[in-house]
Amino acid sequence: MNTILKETPNLTEVPIYGYAEYYHPDAYTFILSKKNIPLIVLKGVRISLKCEDITSDGDPELFVDINYADDNPSRTQYIFSMHDFHLLLNTEESRVTWNDGGLHQKMEGLDGDGIKEYNGWRLYWDLIGVCSACKTPPRKIMCFDDQSYIDCTKQFPKLLKKDLKESRETLRSRPEYFIENIDALHTELIFLIATSINLNQKKESLDYLKSNFSKDTYDWVIEKVDVI
Secondary structure, rough: OOHHHOOOOOEEEEEEEOOOOOOOOOOEEEEEEEEOEEEEEEEOOOOEEEEEOHHHHHHHOOEEEEEOOOOOOOOEEEEOOEEEEEEEEHHHHEEEEEOOOOOOHHEEEOOOOOOOOOEEEEEOOOOOOOOOOOOOOOOEEEEOOOOOOEEHHHHHHHHHHHHHHHHHHHEEEEEEEEOHHHHHHHHHHHHHHHHHHOOHHHHHHHHHHHOOOEEEEHHHHHHHHHOO
């Protein structure tokens, strides 16, 4: 594996191992070794590996996609440093999305320093039992700090302001829909308030809702704002 991943410069993907069927009872093990010494042991029903130099250090990082499918299909993705094989990002611990084409599709340069940031969405955001499938979750951005990827969402206000503007436009443009779909309304309100908090504009958004929406809507937000 050391030869395959380190000495083949054009290689970007290692074939997927295991079964895609969710009901398959067996788990597969993939061992990454260097000079016959195991470095990482990966277990799952389906394992996919990809390589890309996202930190501009000359060595590709290793993207690992593991499907733990059983009765309750789940997937976790990781980024490992190929220099010393330490973990840079774990989607389960970081609570970021693994879907939408894969974790590697969410890595992009946002600040021009040559190092790619994770620019995606929060995985778990159904805080108060509303329809989490009705709306893309609030944005989450993670930056590399020389050791691992950490939350840096607040460092990118332009993207957050764009999200906030789109959320306000959605609320204004679909009043009849939201009257009939209260869960969707609440989900959109959570998105708006969560984004406002990251922008330090909670008060402005609360004033906006109070001036432009019903008292029931505003009262619901006030009741939930601390949880959000």
